[in-house]
């Protein structure tokens with residue numbers, strides 16, 4: 001058995017709303033739902049080949065699919081992975097507009113993480129739908145979700161404000177830029193990289209020195225763990241994800257990434273292969289692997305390569321080509337990561353005074369001061 005796999009499942013590509021930046025075009029976001037047979041086959045096959053599997057329910061909008069579909073999915077997971085052995089877990093990634101108490105109670109009972117795509121006061125910049133009403137109906141106990149804010153040209157310099165906004169309710173926040181894919185290819189929603197970098201660093205500085213904060217800020221917190229850690233936890237773009245991630249569309253078609261993947265990287269269909277490994281031996285997977293290796297070879301002299309792993313192949317593909325680095329996502333990572341790691345190194349090199357730092361930062365740094373063997377540099 002292989003150790004682990006993250007599977008992004010798109011039970012539908014249909015969405016109840018339309019975002020101006022969505023990497024799935026309106027023509028792709030059509031009705032249609034994964035069949036019970038495809039769902040069972042996916043869960044059975046992954047359980048037979050992997051020690052542990054994380055399912056991320058995505059789309060389209062996953063909550064346009066009835067809750068009974070997900071109850072069946074969890075029942076199948078319990079059947080094939082076993083009920084109490086923690087071999088698999090789940091996350092929902094939703095636009096939040098259809099969230100209700102019944103759904104949150106199910107997630108609580110089954111220990112399912114909920115991620116809501118939401119930009120708080122700037123939500124209408126990219127999105128038609130507004131989850132604030134649905135989220136506002138939840139009690140404090142029911143409001144256990146994290147927020148993913150997608151940062152556009154208009155909000156690039158508002159990242160600190162978004163951190164302050166979500167921190168008030170103790171909501172975990174991740175910030176990521178619009179990439180030039182699908183609807184965002186030519187409509188001006190992609191942020192200016194210099195402004196994104198500035199906004200990201202401003203948010204980080206506020207969070208890093210916020211001793212009263214009770215939330216992690218992503219990706220910055222993961223960058224800190226990555227810099228200090230060995231092994232190195234990181235965000236999906238910088239984990240060398242190929243062979244560890246898989247995306248399954250409603251009809252069972254497999255792709256290597258959840259971001260809109262072109263047909264040239266299609267890996268086959270789980271209804272037509274005998275094993276998950278067969279998907280990774282496909283021509284489509286070979287293509288993305290070869291292009292990604294070429295890009296990484298060009299990254300060899302980069303000072304942050306060991307933390308970046310050459311970045312996200314789909315970001316590179318949409319920015320300047322699969323085998324080329326140097327696009328916006330490369331610049332953004334290098335500059336933001338360097339700022340974050342310099343801030344951590346300054347604390348490590350100083351007198352070790354961590355008072356006044358964010359508790360998440362404090363715990364991470366104190367852990368490494370206690371065990372300096374694993375400090376990266």
Ligand SMILES: C[S@@+](CC[C@H](N)C(=O)[O-])C[C@H]1O[C@@H](n2cnc3c(N)ncnc32)[C@H](O)[C@@H]1O
Nearest residue numbers: 022023059060061093094095117150178179184
């Ligand atoms: C495609 S949506 C699918 C799940 C669900 N409908 C939602 O909005 O969370 C998943 C995430 O991808 C982000 N996303 C969509 N298009 C993007 C793009 N061009 N660049 C960066 N992120 C994008 C969305 O903002 C959202 O957070």
Ligand code: SF4
Nearest residue numbers: 015018019022060095
């Ligand atoms: S980002 Fe999510 S909510 Fe927005 S259009 Fe795309 S699938 Fe729908």
Ligand code: SF4
Nearest residue numbers: 299302305308310330
């Ligand atoms: S920051 Fe850019 S050049 Fe450096 S490893 Fe990442 S993708 Fe390659």
